[in-house]
Amino acid sequence: MRFRAKIVDLACLNHFSRVINTIAKLAKTCTLRLTVNKLYFILSDRVANGGVSMWCELCQGNFFDEFQMEGVAADHNEIYLELMPENLSRALKTAQNAKAVKIKLTNKHSPCLKVAVELPSLSSSSRIVTHDIPVRVIPRRLWNDFREPVVPDFDVSIYLPVLKTMKSIVERMKNLSNYIVIEANLSGEMNLKIETDVVSVTTHFKDLGNPPWASEDGCQSSAQGRDLQSMAEVRIDIKKLQQLLVGQQVNPTKALCTGLVP
Amino acid sequence: MLSPTPSFLLEKRGKYLTFPLKLFWRKLRGATCFPVDLKCISSCFVSLAVFGRAVHAMARVSDEFCFDPIDKGLALRSVNSSRSAYAYVFFSSMFFQHYCCTAAPQPCQKERQLSLACKLIIKSVLPIFRCVNMLERHVEKCNIYTNAKDHHITFQLLCRNGIVKTHNLAFQECDPLQAVFAKHLCPNVLRAHSRLLADIMVHFPTSQEEVTLSVTPTRVCFKSYTEENTDFPKTMVTEIQLNPDEFDFFQVGVDSEVTFCLRELRGLLAFSEATSVSVSIHFDTPGKPVAFSIEDVVLEASFILATLSDSRSEMASQEPACFSQMQESSKTCTDKSIDKDGGAEAAASKKPRWNRQAQNTVSGAPASPLAKQVRSVPTVSYRDTAGTGGTAATKADDRAVLEAESPYHKVRTLPITFTFYDRTVTYLRWHLEAAHYTQSQSSEVISPHVLFHISHSCDLHFPVPFVVLWSSFF
Numbered sequence: 001m002r003f004r005a006k007i008v009d010l011a012c013l014n015h016f017s018r019v020i021n022t023i024a025k026l027a028k029t030c031t032l033r034l035t036v037n038k039l040y041f042i043l044s045d046r047v048a049n050g051g052v053s054m055w056c057e058l059c060q061g062n063f064f065d066e067f068q069m070e071g072v073a074a075d076h077n078e079i080y081l082e083l084m085p086e087n088l089s090r091a092l093k094t095a096q097n098a099k100a101v102k103i104k105l106t107n108k109h110s111p112c113l114k115v116a117v118e119l120p121s122l123s124s125s126s127r128i129v130t131h132d133i134p135v136r137v138i139p140r141r142l143w144n145d146f147r148e149p150v151v152p153d154f155d156v157s158i159y160l161p162v163l164k165t166m167k168s169i170v171e172r173m174k175n176l177s178n179y180i181v182i183e184a185n186l187s188g189e190m191n192l193k194i195e196t197d198v199v200s201v202t203t204h205f206k207d208l209g210n211p212p213w214a215s216e217d218g219c220q221s222s223a224q225g226r227d228l229q230s231m232a233e234v235r236i237d238i239k240k241l242q243q244l245l246v247g248q249q250v251n252p253t254k255a256l257c258t259g260l261v262p
Numbered sequence: 263m264l265s266p267t268p269s270f271l272l273e274k275r276g277k278y279l280t281f282p283l284k285l286f287w288r289k290l291r292g293a294t295c296f297p298v299d300l301k302c303i304s305s306c307f308v309s310l311a312v313f314g315r316a317v318h319a320m321a322r323v324s325d326e327f328c329f330d331p332i333d334k335g336l337a338l339r340s341v342n343s344s345r346s347a348y349a350y351v352f353f354s355s356m357f358f359q360h361y362c363c364t365a366a367p368q369p370c371q372k373e374r375q376l377s378l379a380c381k382l383i384i385k386s387v388l389p390i391f392r393c394v395n396m397l398e399r400h401v402e403k404c405n406i407y408t409n410a411k412d413h414h415i416t417f418q419l420l421c422r423n424g425i426v427k428t429h430n431l432a433f434q435e436c437d438p439l440q441a442v443f444a445k446h447l448c449p450n451v452l453r454a455h456s457r458l459l460a461d462i463m464v465h466f467p468t469s470q471e472e473v474t475l476s477v478t479p480t481r482v483c484f485k486s487y488t489e490e491n492t493d494f495p496k497t498m499v500t501e502i503q504l505n506p507d508e509f510d511f512f513q514v515g516v517d518s519e520v521t522f523c524l525r526e527l528r529g530l531l532a533f534s535e536a537t538s539v540s541v542s543i544h545f546d547t548p549g550k551p552v553a554f555s556i557e558d559v560v561l562e563a564s565f566i567l568a569t570l571s572d573s574r575s576e577m578a579s580q581e582p583a584c585f586s587q588m589q590e591s592s593k594t595c596t597d598k599s600i601d602k603d604g605g606a607e608a609a610a611s612k613k614p615r616w617n618r619q620a621q622n623t624v625s626g627a628p629a630s631p632l633a634k635q636v637r638s639v640p641t642v643s644y645r646d647t648a649g650t651g652g653t654a655a656t657k658a659d660d661r662a663v664l665e666a667e668s669p670y671h672k673v674r675t676l677p678i679t680f681t682f683y684d685r686t687v688t689y690l691r692w693h694l695e696a697a698h699y700t701q702s703q704s705s706e707v708i709s710p711h712v713l714f715h716i717s718h719s720c721d722l723h724f725p726v727p728f729v730v731l732w733s734s735f736f
Contacts, residue, residue, distance in 0.1 A: 090467060091500075094465050110495060112495075121504070122507075122508060123505045123508045124505065124507060127502065127504055127505075127508070128502070128503045129500065129501070129503075130501045130503075131498055131499070131500050132495075132498060132499040132500075132501075134495045134497070134498070
């Protein structure tokens with residue numbers, strides 16, 4: 001089992017740090033899955049109890065200059081590690097003007113992800129900052145827990161408005177109620193509603209656009225035959241939604257929200 | 263058998279017993295009038311921010327600090343509760359626009375020193391200087407004056423737009439404590455701009471308690487220290503490696519690794535950044551304190567922190583500076599317990615003549631049976647001359663040998679250093695160790711040994727002939 005990677009480009013490093021920071025805000029521990037071409041950050045809380053489940057897929061070529069991975073076995077050429085993304089985020093925080101960042105999986109006394117940052121310095125040789133992040137190797141028998149979640153059949157799928165706007169609205173609504181209702185339809189309209197005994201507040205968004213989903217096997221998904229104007233609504237815990245929005249540091253090109261009404 | 267003191271030696275200056283204003287009242291012996299009537303007016307700092315940062319730095323060390331005005335300037339001192347950190351900042355009178363410290367001794371008191379040290383609670387002072395940035399912008403002038411009769415120190419901030427903020431703080435008179443630590447005797451000295459140190463410390467999380475600094479002549483390394491089991495670590499370990507070139511001044515006489523508390527140090531680092539003066543680090547072997555100091559025309563500050571003693575010893579207790587032991591055991595090893603000035607004389611009595619040939623005699627083991635039992639003879643590898651820069655690897659090795667092989671339940675080392683005066687060799691030092699121990703296994707008492715180690719730093723550029731005199735009894 002071997003893993004080494006190197007980032008040399010500052011923009012890539014910056015982007016990677018921001019992704020890690022986002023993940024660090026969402027979860028205390030998460031799973032890092034390494035394959036030959038991709039990195040995945042996975043958090044699979046049991047969705048039933050309203051937890052946050054996260055699946056983050058990164059293409060290694062977009063970030064790393066060098067990437068070498070040898071998995072646990074030839075036929076299972078992957079590595080699953082459990083780590084605290086907060087540690088990784090901290091390690092990269094002070095590396096923003098680094099000459100190079102090398103990440104390596106080591107096992108001196110115990111498995112660690114060693115992040116070695118080479119910083120420029122006034123003297124001839126550079127400063128080297130090494131961070132040893134303790135990790136736990138997840139055995140193969142548990143790999144099934146981390147399968148990619150399937151996007152379920154949905155009723156409505158809509159592009160979100162600018163996340164910053166949404167974040168500030170949700171933050172104010174958080175003070176008034178514990179649950180928020182998100183309503184959306186296939187005409188690009190979305191409402192965020194809260195209702196209490198004393199007050200009810202609704203924010204309307206228009207012209208958001210709906211992403212086209214090609215249906216598989218040609219069969220009609222439940223969204224197909226839907227009336228364009230009718231709203232599908234879901235009620236979620238506002239704190240969890242806010243946690244998700246607060247953590248967003250990467251400016252997404254598109255953010256989608258898909259809702260399935262039970 | 264003398265046991266080491268649990269903290270570095272603190273010297274008490276003067277004795278004051280008087281009325282603190284808070285909870286406990288200590289009775290004055292005899293007279294009821296106050297010893298001095300002190301007026302100390304200091305106003306309008308050259309830089310309020312610097313003073314504010316000094317208070318913040320003190321706050322990191324302890325909950326209370328000693329505000330000690332003397333003729334030459336104002337000293338702030340604080341010691342933490344476990345006596346493992348001592349902070350001292352001295353502002354000379356030139357730092358202030360106007361500084362006046364007068365004392366009028368009352369007739370009823372005779373031998374009183376003319377200074378009044380006041381102990382203040384940090385919590386009361388800190389709010390005054392809380393937001394240092396605001397201080398510079400809004401406050402035009404700051405007056406500080408004390409009046410012993412009232413037991414108050416008044417901080418008066420004259421702000422913009424005619425606003426005057428007056429803070430009257432009650433104080434408690436205190437015995438000013440001073441740490442005795444001879445920086446000039448430290449074999450390892452580093453000096454760097456505060457910016458460099460800040461850049462290094464930024465890599466450690468703010469919750470990081472302890473940091474280890476390890477030096478060899480070619481490399482400097484700061485590493486986070488944890489007491490965890492290394493087999494199942496939970497916390498991240500950070501290590502920073504630097505080239506000695508990055509330091510303005512770099513002298514390593516002894517390869518060593520000292521572990522000290524980072525939290526207490528951060529205060530000094532913030533303070534030194536405000537003053538933008540270089541920070542000097544003086545240290546020795548693990549167990550001996552490390553001193554971080556800055557020095558300027560108008561101010562001076564030092565933070566003396568205890569370090570963890572060598573992990574090979576059982577208790578990782580925080581060891582003292584050996585000076586207290588030096589004084590106590592001077593009775594037993596009289597001639598050898600010399601400080602720098604006495605050194606010349608005592609050295610004269612047993613004057614080691616510097617003769618390189620005699621070096622060979624040292625490598626052979628002395629006839630003494632003691633040496634066999636105790637340790638292998640330190641092979642003094644004096645490297646030939648010019649600029650090859652001998653390291654004190656020898657010394658470090660010997661130390662290792664000392665500690666590893668010693669079966670004795672108490673070894674007290676007594677570092678005494680004296681500089682040889684005949685030569686203008688600033689970096690060559692004798693390092694005498696007088697070890698006083700008893701052997702636990704056998705009944706016989708072994709008398710003290712004197713070991714001569716030679717350590718020299720990298721900067722030795724010219725040959726110095728010398729003789730090593732070996733003596734097993736004295």
